[in-house]
Amino acid sequence: MNKALSAIIAGGGLGGLATAAALAQRGWDVTVYERQPALRAAGSGIYIWENGLRVLEALGACEDAVRDAFHGRCFEQRDNLGGIIESAPIAAGKRLITVKRSQLLDALRDASLRAGVKVVTSAEIIGATPRGELRFANGDIARADLAVGVDGIWSRVREALGLEMYHQQTEEGALRTVIDSRPGDIPEADAGKYIENWNGTRRLLITPINAQQIYLALTCTESDRAARDTNIDKALWSAAFPQWRHLIERIGNEVSWGVYSIIKCSAWSAGRTVILGDAAHAQPPNLGQGGGMAMQNGLALGVALEGVQHAEQIPAALEAWEARERPLVDHCQKWSTLYGEVAFLPDAVRTATIRGAMGNAWVSEQIFRAANHVPSGTIGFVPQGAACKVGDEVHV
Known part of the structure; x- marks a missing residue:
């Protein structure tokens, strides 16, 4: 390439920064435009499966992303009485970690900056054209060889290009927060587990993200007004999950609520402008693959x-x-959506359904297909310097 091609990216989140780093490392002149006054992560904790870890290795962001991370060894679902529905170990040779979302964003930001990416904040994108153009709220227009919209579920780039087929918001949503962990919070027998607790249409997911913090996701229907209030009704949630009262009581004021989106597009690009991430294929978080x-x-x-x-x-x-x-994206979106449907089953039926599904090898393969995928750009890749080591469990 005699002259570097240029790319402009709407959105400085995980997908935007990963895209920026990938292009810049291949010689592109890349600028990221972020609407907020600073790059910051929305959300609390995040799961990074084997496929994501391979991407981070290839981008040179893995070591920073996984520092002090929690390494899970199994997923466990429990019923409304606290009994184990299913306990599924993470497959041998596969990796899964959980970290604070801001830590992952910082790792991708630093990898992008090392590659020469320029970041412009307080830049609101309100549209795009197939000619590689982004339009700003102040009337400015940025032009490049390639424009990329990674601007979330309400993508103005997707809207301007007319690519959306449908955008469905689910009935279920989640309250998300991070609490400080204390010795004895997780019984010794449960060390290394991600524990998903069910009771009616309410669910509590307990996810350690490092030695000091635990990510909690409390899910319910949008119509369940008492349960979805961000001023957490601790008595209500403790009554549903009494064995975890000590964690629920520790929830503070930093709680977010949001329902999930399912987005399908006729295509992911028009001319020299492309969309990806939630802008192109948002999905419920049930498989931890967004x-x-x-x-x-x-x-x-x-x-x-x-x-x-x-x-x-x-x-x-x-x-x-x-x-x-x-x-693969369509497959992951479909199965993530299907998994969410068990939230609406009666407790006894849900227990039987999960046991039957997770005990079936074919169903298990469908659910973990994305996690076990070897992404483009990582085949035969050997990390330079310190490899992304994930293997020492963090006990909390």
Whole structure:
């Protein structure tokens, strides 16, 4: 490539920064535009499966992302009486960690900056064109060989390009928060577990993210007004999950609520402008792959554009990229949505359904297909310097 091609990216979240790093590391001149006055992560904790860890290794962000992370060894679902429905160990040779979302964002930011990415904050994108243009609220227009919209579920880039087929918001949503952990919070027999507790349409997911903090997700229906109040009704939630009263009582004021979105698009690109992440394929968080899919597709986009020499070649490269990546994304979105449906089953029926499903090898393969996937750009990749070591459990 004689002259560096240029890319402008709307959105400085996980997918935007992963895409920026992937392109910049391949010689692109990249600028990221973020609406907020600073790069910051929305949300509390995040799961990073094997596919996401491989992407972070390839981007040079893994060591920072996994520092002090919690390494889970199994998922466990429990019923309304506290009994174990299913306890599924993480497959041998596969990795899963959980960290604070801000730590992952910082790792991707630093990898992007090392690669030469420029970041502009307080820049609100209100539209785009297929000509590689982003339009700003102040009337400015930025032009490049490639424009990328990674601007979330209410993407103005997607809207401007007319790519949305439908945007469905689910009946279920989640309260998310992080609490400080204390000795004895998690019984010794449960060390290394992610524990999902069910009671009616309410659910409590307990996720340690390091030695000092635990991420809690309390899910319920949007119509369950008492349960979804961000001023947590601790008596109500403790009555549903009495064995975890000591954690619920520790919830503070930093609590967010949001329902989930399911977004499908007719295509992920128009001309020289492309969308990815939640802008293109938002899904419920039930498989812990929203961030992983965004990062994975961002790296794959960089790989797909490696051989491009001229801007005229970009539309065809974008179509080929989507053809390769979309089947797995659609699969993950479908199964994440299906898993969410068990929230609406009676307790006894849910218990039988989960046991039957998780004990079936075919169903298990469908659920973990994305987690076990080897993403584009990581095949045969050998990390330089310190590898991304994940293996020492953190007990809390």
